[in-house]
Amino acid sequence: MKYTLITGASQGMGLEMARECASLGRNVLLISLPKENLKDLSLKISKEFNVQTDFYEVDLTENTSAKEIFNWVMKNNYSINFLINNAGFGGVGAFEDYTLEYLETMIDLNIKATTRMTHYFIPELKKNSPAFILNNASMIANFPCPYKSVYAASKVYVKYFTEALRIELESFGISVSLLQPGATPTNDIVKSQIQKGGFIARVSVTEAHKVARKAVRNTLKGKHVIVPGWKNRMSLRFLKVLPYSLLQIAILRSYKSMQKN
Numbered sequence: 004m005k006y007t008l009i010t011g012a013s014q015g016m017g018l019e020m021a022r023e024c025a026s027l028g029r030n031v032l033l034i035s036l037p038k039e040n041l042k043d044l045s046l047k048i049s050k051e052f053n054v055q056t057d058f059y060e061v062d063l064t065e066n067t068s069a070k071e072i073f074n075w076v077m078k079n080n081y082s083i084n085f086l087i088n089n090a091g092f093g094g095v096g097a098f099e100d101y102t103l104e105y106l107e108t109m110i111d112l113n114i115k116a117t118t119r120m121t122h123y124f125i126p127e128l129k130k131n132s133p134a135f136i137l138n139n140a141s142m143i144a145n146f147p148c149p150y151k152s153v154y155a156a157s158k159v160y161v162k163y164f165t166e167a168l169r170i171e172l173e174s175f176g177i178s179v180s181l182l183q184p185g186a187t188p189t190n191d192i193v194k195s196q197i198q199k200g201g202f203i204a205r206v207s208v209t210e211a212h213k214v215a216r217k218a219v220r221n222t223l224k225g226k227h228v229i230v231p232g233w234k235n236r237m238s239l240r241f242l243k244v245l246p247y248s249l250l251q252i253a254i255l256r257s258y259k260s261m262q263k264n
């Protein structure tokens with residue numbers, strides 16, 4: 004029996020992607036931090052969609068977490084044919100105002116956990132091909148973002164990592180997709196950023212369940228880059244043709260307004 008493994012599945016886009024997978028009859032394995040109600044969510048999804056579910060609670064910023072998850076999957080004989088690297092976090096603020104500890108935790112989750120999970124599960128995905136990987140980056144990976152410098156840079160890593168891996172894994176029957184959502188009202192921090200945000204934040208808002216639907220269905224169709232929401236796709240096209248100096252001014256204004264508020 005094949006499973007989809009989803010990191011950051013206790014809330015936000017991860018939870019919606021788990022529900023979307025289950026609605027398509029896929030069995031799901033939910034991963035997130037301990038004490039986040041995963042057991043109840045797992046049972047609820049199982050009952051609602053009549054699929055097999057299970058969960059594992061771990062801090063993905065720990066070096067050993069991906070190995071722990073892999074061992075748990077092997078011990079339970081779960082066959083994975085879809086890996087969704089979704090867990091990640093950001094924040095808005097001047098680079099020097101963040102503690103190094105906070106920034107390093109962001110790198111550990113957004114970059115290292117995505118890398119480790121992918122490395123552990125590629126052999127499993129090859130075995131169960133046709134298989135899929137979906138990595139959640141962000142629209143922000145397309146331009147430099149003052150006041151979100153490390154977050155944006157971490158998502159640039161996810162973007163290029165995903166695009167390169169797609170070519171490496173194509174011949175093994177593993178389709179690798181990149182998700183680039185714009186502002187999505189999930190947790191309270193993001194909601195308040197959207198409220199306070201400038202043009203770029205507001206224009207790109209798409210609900211989490213819509214992002215999840217598009218992300219899961221398009222990954223399973225083998226689509227390479229998924230940008231949910233027509234407004235996001237339009238603004239990406241617009242940003243690509245904007246002269247760099249104007250782009251810098253627009254982005255800086257947008258994020259400065261978020262900072263001030």
Ligand SMILES: NC(=O)c1ccc[n+]([C@@H]2O[C@H](COP(=O)([O-])OP(=O)(O)OC[C@H]3O[C@@H](n4cnc5c(N)ncnc54)[C@H](OP(=O)(O)O)[C@@H]3O)[C@@H](O)[C@H]2O)c1
Pocket residue numbers: 010011012013014015016017034035036037039061062063064089090091092093112139140141142183184185186187188189190193
């Ligand atoms: N929301 C947006 O506007 C937006 C836009 C573009 C891209 N994204 C990206 O989309 C992804 C999901 O974002 P979201 O807004 O849906 O996030 P969210 O609602 O805050 O959910 C984050 C998920 O990641 C889990 N998580 C956080 N730290 C973890 C850790 N150390 N170990 C294990 N799990 C951890 C959380 O688990 P707990 O519940 O246990 O804390 C939660 O399940 C992220 O990669 C984010 O960067 C978000």
